[in-house]
Amino acid sequence: MDKAELDALLKRTEEAAHGLMNGDPSGFDALITQKSDFTIFGPTGGPAPMKGSAEWRKVAPAAAGIFKKGEAKLELFSVHECGDLLVLVLLEHQTVTFSGDSAPQSWSQRVTQVYRREDGDWKIVHRHVDPLVTKRTLADAKIIARA
Numbered sequence: 643m644d645k646a647e648l649d650a651l652l653k654r655t656e657e658a659a660h661g662l663m664n665g666d667p668s669g670f671d672a673l674i675t676q677k678s679d680f681t682i683f684g685p686t687g688g689p690a691p692m693k694g695s696a697e698w699r700k701v702a703p704a705a706a707g708i709f710k711k712g713e714a715k716l717e718l719f720s721v722h723e724c725g726d727l728l729v730l731v732l733l734e735h736q737t738v739t740f741s742g743d744s745a746p747q748s749w750s751q752r753v754t755q756v757y758r759r760e761d762g763d764w765k766i767v768h769r770h771v772d773p774l775v776t777k778r779t780l781a782d783a784k785i786i787a788r789a
Contacts, residue, residue: 663712667702712738726759
């Protein structure tokens with residue numbers, strides 16, 4: 643992947659995150675594979691990923707609907723490419739107002755996205771996102787793990 647192709651993919655990814663923070667999942671929908679092997683570990687946790695792009699598309703409007711008046715900027719930490727697979731390690735710096743709230747707050751996320759080249763385009767096949775941007779002590783991490 644050359645720099646221009648990576649920059650274009652990062653721009654699309656940032657625009658999709660920005661859209662999601664404003665209640666619009668369409669940019670993200672366009673980035674994910676149409677195939678059934680899509681998985682996502684969402685920011686609220688859980689023992690198993692959501693599976694399938696069709697399942698994501700069922701819940702996407704409600705998931706995006708919790709956000710309004712948001713901003714998103716990406717910080718790229720690492721790129722790993724092997725043939726038709728690509729992994730981006732990112733920090734999504736996000737500020738958002740949640741539906742029902744009046745004040746914006748940080749909603750920054752650590753993100754790992756795995757892309758696969760499909761018909762000449764990079765599509766997300768796995769997304770892992772968590773809100774653990776702030777360093778935790780071991781004691782705090784143990785409390786989170788027990789919850």
